[in-house]
Amino acid sequence: MSDLKQMYRTILGDQFPEEMRITFGDQTLVYRKRTWKIRDETTGEVQERGVRYGENPDQEAALYELVNGNLVLGDCAYITPGNGLVSAISEADMLQAGKHPGKINLTDIDNSLNVLKFLMDRPAAVIVKHNNPCGVAYGDTIESAFTRAFRADRIAAFGGCVALNRPVDKATAEAIDELYVEVVAAPAYEDGAVEILARRKNLRIVQIRRIERLAEYWDRRFVDFKSLIDGGxxxxxxxxxxxRTREDLKPAECEYQGKTYRIRRLPDEREYADILFGWAVEQGVTSNSVLYVKDGATVGIGTGEQDRVGVAEIAVYKAYTKYADRLCHDRLGIPYKELELKVAKGERPREEKDEIDRQVQADRGGLPGSVMVSDAFFPFRDGVDVGIRQGISAVVHPGGSLRDWEAIEACNEADPPVAMVFTGQRAFKH
Known part of the structure; x- marks a missing residue:
């Protein structure tokens, strides 16, 4: 065990070359390995190092930036050099290296930006853990955006990556400093903000200079590689x-056995806003996924499940769990799991927990009025029924199932009726 602890503190090093070339027919993309000059945590010596390690501390890893080549295949022109975000982080951008970043830290930042690029019209915050969003929210200010994203899931945010689309001010820095996170990424940091964040010596404080231009990356394609165990x-x-807008969404409608089924109610303005917000967040969630959003913030996020009704139920469970934790912290100043333990040991009165549990059930985990978002169609109505039982007011999904009519009927039969729109586009992410 002591060896493993030491591995976590060690920069593994790597044998990957300084330059990498990938050739597509007669076109070649050239990549340069990204390294940083850092001070060794043990010796204090300044050394040049690349990525700390891969997904695990015994896996070598390297980060490469695209530096040359303009790939065009068919009618698709892929992203060109000079547009680096995470791959372009320099020593100057590493305002505090903390524990030198590893692969997971970098990919968490990247997926945060993958969500933020759709949310640039207002202050927004994304908190990612293990490459999945756990809390995403708009705010009137960047501080309120962060606070709302954090309160969406106080539990999973522990040790996460915080990405913000506006400069970090002192108030936001103070709010972030109240919890443990691994990474903070933002376009800039106002006077005094870095000093506040730097109270946590292991925190990686990173400036991503192109965040203010993230909206330009909305429709830029890149080549996505998946390596197989056989080397393929x-x-x-x-x-x-x-x-992009509500005009890109279609009222739910389908034909089945010669009959046309149409949704009875269309979303109102608030629901349309949450649908667009939720579909943006969905782009960064591992499939199969279902999430619930309300008033520009996530309520429950279900990720990476094998069946759609199951992930809809998991997202409900998570909404209830996070709501209980939020109530407990607001009322008693401790996490819900700590309250459970203290009650079990007889150190706190059971009535405290019972009252929170009653409130969570009465409020249905804050789900009533939320929008249900699914990255693919519902193969049966059972998934939609999960959300309807919790009081959702609208559903968005791609459509295209042979049983779309069942999901439409489920929404029309609800009291009050639930709105439903189709995106006409699937959002799987594996």
């Missing part, structure tokens, strides 16, 4: 979110 590679285009 699957190559695909990166996805493009085609839903």
């Amino acid at each position: 590679i699957i190559v695909q285009q990166s996805p493009v979110n085609r839903v």
Whole structure:
């Protein structure tokens, strides 16, 4: 165990070359390995190092930035050099290296930006853990955006990556400093903010200079590689979110056995806003996924499940769990799990927990009035029924199932009726 602890503190090093070239027919992309000059945590010596390690501390890893080549395949021109975000982080951008960043830290920042690029019209915050959003929110200020994102899931935010689309001011820095996170990424830091964040010596404080231009990355495609255990590679285009405005959404409608089924109610203005917000967040969630959003913030996020009704139920469970934790912290100043333990040991009165549990059930985990978002169609109505029982007011999903009519009927039969729109586009992410 002591050896493993030491591995976590060690920069593994790597044997990957300084330059990498990938050739597509007669076109070549050139990549340069990204390294940073850092001070060794043990010796104090300044050394040049790349990525700390891969997904685990015994895996070598390297980060490469695209520096040359303009790839065009068919009618698709892929992203060109000079547009680096995470791959372009320099020593100057590493305002505090903390524990030198590893692969997971970098990919968490990257997926945060993948969500933020759709949310640039207002102050927004994304908190990512293990490459999945755990809390995403808009705010009137960047501080309120962060606070709302954090309160969406106080539990999973522990040790996460915080990405913000506006400069960090002192108030936001103080709010972040109240919890433990691994990374903070933002376009800039106002006077005094870095000093506040730097109270945590292991925190990685990173400036991403192009965050204010993230909206330009909305429809830029890159080449997406997936390596196989036999050394083979699957190559695909990166996805493009085609839903920009409410006009890109279609009222739910389908035909089945000669009968046309239409949704009875369309979303109102608030629901349309949450649908667009939720579909943006969905782009960064591992499939199969279902999430619930309300008033520009996530309520419950279900990720990476094998069946759609199951992930809809998991997202409900998470909403209830996070709501209980939030109530407990607001009322008693401790996490809900700590309250459970203290009650079990007889150190706190059971009535405290019972009252919180009653409130969570009465409020249905804050789900009533939320929008249900699914990255693919519902193969049966059972998934939609999960959300309807919790009081959702609208559903958005791609459509295209042979049983779309069942989901439409479920919404029409609800009291009050639930709105439903189709995106016409799937958002799987594996």
